[in-house]
Amino acid sequence: MMLRILTASVIATTLFSCSEAKFAGTNPHRSRTEPKSDAPKGPTAAPENPTSIIATNGVSCTITPAVVKVGGAATVNVSSTAGETELFQTVVIGEMKTETLLAKSGSAYAGQASAPAAGLYKVEIRKLAGSAAADAICEFNATADGTMPQTPTNPANPANPSTPSDPANPSTPSDPSTPANPANPSTPSDPSIPANPSTPSDPSNPSTPSDPSTPANPSTPSTPSTPTTPSNPIDPVPPCEDTETSIGAHLTFMIDNSNSNAATDCPSPTKVGRFQNADLYECGGETNREKAVLAAFDLLNAVAAKEPGNAMAISSLALTSFPTRANYVDGFAKETNGMIEVSAQSRGQIASAMAFARKPFGLTPYGAALEGAQAQFAGLADDGKAKVAVLVTDGEPTDQDPAGVAATAQALRAQGIDVITVFYTGAESREARQSKHIAMLKQIDDASRSSGHGTWYSNALGSFDNYIKTLLGGVGQKSLAQQISSGIVEIKDSSSLEQAFLAIIKTKAIQCQR
DSSP: OEEEEEESOSSOOOOEEOSTTTOTTOOGGGTTTSOOOSSOOOOOOOTTSOOOSEEOTTEEEEEEOSEEETTOEEEEEEEESSOOSOEEEEEEETTEEEEEEEOEETTEEEEEEEOSSOEEEEEEEESSTTOSSOSEEEEEEEESSSSOOSSOOOTTSOSSTTSOOOTTOTTSOOOOSSOOOOOOOOOOSOTTSOOOTTSOSOTTSTTSOSSTTSOSOTTSOSSOSSOSSOSSOOOOSOSSOTTSEEEOEEEEEEEEOOTTHHHHSOSSOEEEEEETTEEEEEOSSOOHHHHHHHHHHHHHHHHHHHSTTOGGGOOEEEEEEESOSSOTTTOOEESSSSOEEOSGGGHHHHHHHGGGGGSOOSOOOHHHHHHHHHHHHTTOOOOSOEEEEEEEESSOOOOSOHHHHHHHHHHHHHTTEEEEEEEEOOSSOHHHHHHHHHHHHHHHHHHHHHTTSOOSSOGGGOSHHHHHHHHHOBTTBOOHHHHHOSEEEEESSGGGHHHHHHHHIIIIIOEEEO
8 A cells, every 4th residue: 555645835845754653643853752652543533634535445544633833743544444564655745755664553554744844735545556546535734833724725736826836746756656766877897797878978968968868967857847946945944943952863874976976966077087888977066965965964053053052952964975986886985984963163074075976986786875874873872862874866776685785774773773765866757767777787687697707686586587676676565775764755856855855854853852
């Protein structure tokens, strides 16, 4: 079953809590002071809120309350008589999509929808991830004061009148259950392995990429039917109210710097050479990854600065890049030596540490990213602050041993570390992106076999088809991204990374104590 949340407003973003401990009817911002139950309860009555707008195939939903204050959360209750064992909840707001997995209690599913910005939020419930039609739909509003607007919001139009009124909202993803992205253009060090043909031949000229379906300059989408940057973005201000005490967080950003970033996040790229038949580029200015990390840093710093006498409000941040020039198949680098305490004095250190983002190179090893997170969190004491690892990537994984990657993610979860994956995927369709990715991996595998190195993937997988299903998912099978993540955020363009990072910090990292 898939739970999908849509809003007509292109300005709002939200994230969900998905574990039993995090649900329990609490707002994640205030989870330290409100009581928690041991498990999600069944559907609860919501007299102030209508039941399902649509309810079919034994599936129905309610949302309580009907209106929440911006920064608050609504409780989503879902009942199903169809016997599903899993419920995925996906949020699509403008060009941002988030996905998490809910726990199940009997025939009921329950979760929270955080609302960090004003707008109308629609909840679509689907039996199976990726199914075309919703089985049930509910909705709620978020307003500045938590009261219903005098003029009801029209679900077919944006909640914010400054937002374009086209109900089609062509920027919303087509409803993939697993985010996809362009194939990664770099290849292993074996010279016999061909380069990915989808690499732009000259990303310095965005009007004529060699692959017209992959825009070379992410700041100029090929079909800008809606604004790339929301007109009313998430406010970069501390999420807690003046009457609350803030609790900071420990975050590590695992930044993908694979060669495909030359096309997805590299302003004014300059060709600097070739490697294994692939063109290499350096960026001529600050990347969106750099801007987003610094925006996240500034928000964390603002939280602490608002409460100068509160040591618990201070956060720490670490940076890891993957892969590396020395090991572009499965290497990572600690760009900061452990956690850096967030303060005005340490901002320059973080900015300097992000310089690697201007020289993209290599494949997309998720396992290396997670190993980097392990290294950054090593030895960090449990001080009551949230621990969040954010994997930031434009590519599907190229890992040879997906089971090993999933095991590393499980080890992080056992340490209380929340793993969230952020995709910036480009305008190309999911099917086209995955098709290219599969073709690239097939080339790599064929070349590896012909050169006497055996299969590219782990022998335990048995076949190339099984390998692809483990990486990208299939009917009844999670993708690797779903296996390793407690939440997935998909955005269409790297220019929206800043908004994604701010939403993650406000809904998954900073806690507010009454």
